[in-house]
Amino acid sequence: MILGFAEYIWLDGNNPTQTLRSKNRVIELEEETFDPAAFPEWAFDGSSTLQATGDSSDCILKPVSVVFDPIKGEGNFLVMCEVYEHNKPHKSNYRAQLRKVLDAGADKHEAYAGFEQEYTLYSGSTPAGWPADAYPAPQGPYYCGVGTDRIAGRELVDAHAQACLDAGIMICGTNAEVMLGQWEFCIGYRGLEHDDNNILSACDHLHLGRWLLHRLGEEYGLTANFDNKPVKGDWNGAGCHTNISTKATRDPKTGLKAIKEAISKLEKKHTEHIKVYGDKNDERLTGDHETCSIHEFKAGNSDRGASIRIPLGVNQKGYGYFEDRRPGSNIDPYLVAARILTTICDIDENVFTVGKKLKKVTA
Numbered sequence: 001m002i003l004g005f006a007e008y009i010w011l012d013g014n015n016p017t018q019t020l021r022s023k024n025r026v027i028e029l030e031e032e033t034f035d036p037a038a039f040p041e042w043a044f045d046g047s048s049t050l051q052a053t054g055d056s057s058d059c060i061l062k063p064v065s066v067v068f069d070p071i072k073g074e075g076n077f078l079v080m081c082e083v084y085e086h087n088k089p090h091k092s093n094y095r096a097q098l099r100k101v102l103d104a105g106a107d108k109h110e111a112y113a114g115f116e117q118e119y120t121l122y123s124g125s126t127p128a129g130w131p132a133d134a135y136p137a138p139q140g141p142y143y144c145g146v147g148t149d150r151i152a153g154r155e156l157v158d159a160h161a162q163a164c165l166d167a168g169i170m171i172c173g174t175n176a177e178v179m180l181g182q183w184e185f186c187i188g189y190r191g192l193e194h195d196d197n198n199i200l201s202a203c204d205h206l207h208l209g210r211w212l213l214h215r216l217g218e219e220y221g222l223t224a225n226f227d228n229k230p231v232k233g234d235w236n237g238a239g240c241h242t243n244i245s246t247k248a249t250r251d252p253k254t255g256l257k258a259i260k261e262a263i264s265k266l267e268k269k270h271t272e273h274i275k276v277y278g279d280k281n282d283e284r285l286t287g288d289h290e291t292c293s294i295h296e297f298k299a300g301n302s303d304r305g306a307s308i309r310i311p312l313g314v315n316q317k318g319y320g321y322f323e324d325r326r327p328g329s330n331i332d333p334y335l336v337a338a339r340i341l342t343t344i345c346d347i348d349e350n351v352f353t354v355g356k357k358l359k360k361v362t363a
């Protein structure tokens, strides 16, 4: 028998950007398992998370993805949940939107996803490493830098990466970013022996990775910020480049052709995509700082000023994946994955209902 804690993690009703919530319960399991079905449904007070009114406040947590809890240790678990009200997904449950798109035919395309999650560490009200009342030296030396004068927050970054690895989260790596105090961790299908290639899992793992970053930040007195443009002016914003492949783009016989077809479909749906690519992403997608303007769609080989980039290695091999550089740091990966698959897998637009309710982002 295992007696341990299960930390139930879910997304709240904050609009336009949801935040993570969690609470834990003691569980008894016959043996160690990561099967969500072994974890009971649970309830929470939705009136405290912008998900219900006080007179009917119970929302349901349905476990959907389980990893090891690297903080509490052996016999403890992190449990990603979907939120339900009565028997249907709550309107804030965008994972259900992704499931709908997969069920409507996208699952046949066997899409894999990888997310390059950029974020900014804050110490109090300034980015980590920044002087209290001044700017640090201009950008240049910080990206992938090393040394006390170039780096801030690495202890947390390294602890977080190790925690993700120990948890069984599909982390690929980390790097220091262009702005001092800004970092990136990558999560997605790696093709390793125990990896789950289901696109839902890649998205679940990104949220679990974010939760661990917030949680470990508490130990280091640092706050992870996912704003797309945390500091105005000549400082890079933070994005969440989304790498996507399908069976057809990975096939040496059809790869580049399928990638180009996907890009031409994406071009026609640019506005629909931008609606779910993060709040205040217009502040980041200015056309400067390694981005394309939010008002334009450009595709290119190895072009960091493009909306969609075909990486050099993919172009040379003739198959693989492409990178959508538009999603901002504060995206919901479920929504971005659902939107991309709706477009490139020709799913009926009526299946993708979420973005239609969100406010318009473009001017």
Ligand code: MN
Pocket: 116, 184
């Ligand atoms: Mn990157």
Ligand code: MN
Pocket: 116, 118, 177, 184
């Ligand atoms: Mn980056």
Ligand code: MN
Pocket: 116, 241, 323
């Ligand atoms: Mn990238």
